[in-house]
Amino acid sequence: RKEVEQDPGPFNVPEGATVAFNCTYSNSASQSFFWYRQDCRKEPKLLMSVYSSGNEDGRFTAQLNRASQYISLLIRDSKLSDSATYLCVVNTRASGSARQLTFGSGTQLTVLP
Amino acid sequence: EPEVTQTPSHQVTQMGQEVILRCVPISNHLYFYWYRQILGQKVEFLVSFYNNEISEKSEIFDDQFSVERPDGSNFTLKIRSTKLEDSAMYFCASSGTGGRSTDTQYFGPGTRLTVL
Numbered sequence A: 001r002k003e004v005e006q007d008p009g010p011f012n013v014p015e016g017a018t019v020a021f022n023c024t025y026s027n028s029a030s031q032s033f034f035w036y037r038q039d040c041r042k043e044p045k046l047l048m049s050v051y052s053s054g055n056e057d058g059r060f061t062a063q064l065n066r067a068s069q070y071i072s073l074l075i076r077d078s079k080l081s082d083s084a085t086y087l088c089v090v091n092t093r094a095s096g097s098a099r100q101l102t103f104g105s106g107t108q109l110t111v112l113p
Numbered sequence B: 001e002p003e004v005t006q007t008p009s010h011q012v013t014q015m016g017q018e019v020i021l022r023c024v025p026i027s028n029h030l031y032f033y034w035y036r037q038i039l040g041q042k043v044e045f046l047v048s049f050y051n052n053e054i055s056e057k058s059e060i061f062d063d064q065f066s067v068e069r070p071d072g073s074n075f076t077l078k079i080r081s082t083k084l085e086d087s088a089m090y091f092c093a094s095s096g097t098g099g100r101s102t103d104t105q106y107f108g109p110g111t112r113l114t115v116l
Helices: none
Strands: A004-006 A011-014 A019-025 A032-038 A045-050 A055-057 A060-065 A070-075 A084-093 A099-103 A107-112 B005-007 B010-013 B019-024 B031-037 B044-050 B053-057 B065-068 B075-079 B088-095 B111-115
Touching: A004 A084, A011 A019, A019 A084, A019 A107, A032 A060, A032 A070, A032 A099, A045 A055, A045 A060, A045 A070, A070 A084, A099 B031, A099 B044, B005 B088, B010 B019, B019 B031, B019 B088, B019 B111, B044 B065, B044 B075, B075 B088
Parallel strands: A011 A107, B010 B111
Antiparallel strands: A004 A019, A019 A070, A032 A045, A032 A084, A055 A060, A060 A070, A084 A099, A084 A107, B005 B019, B019 B075, B031 B044, B031 B088, B044 B053, B065 B075, B088 B111
């Protein structure tokens, strides 16, 4: 089973649509959860951290279900600039304080005019 | 806004040659990381570094790889004898200290390594 699993897409949606991405992770010891976005041939950029209570940042809402080992990202009122690959990322404590990020393969989103 | 920087942006080398990839982490961060992404594949962890020593490394990070913090600002990844399969984008990342700031890693723009 993959450590972090995402639907690869692609998701093609019209501007203004609401789109949801899902992700599951296999390591129950995982401690921190993130959504990053990655534009073509660029670095991953932090979109938001995901907390157990769920959190919202403008048009973006992230949810975490630890019991089901499931993470989601909802984008409302999508913009052309939201077109990117969305990476589900899980952080598992390594020895000491250092942590390593485990990335999903990403879900590709294209927002169409 | 502080950011991670990396040089060069693109490195072309012959198989068997040594390469050094350079990174300048965010200035008050104390945890440093290298990741790689082979074209079309997911980002993979290589190594984490704290307090002048490796904290953890993946199976990819074999004896051909080494990391160093030669001074107060640079963090380097050396590949001693490059192979064709080392061709990838290499990302440096850093994170802060204490609580959630240690969790959140910020990535540099990457160095595209092409091994011929």
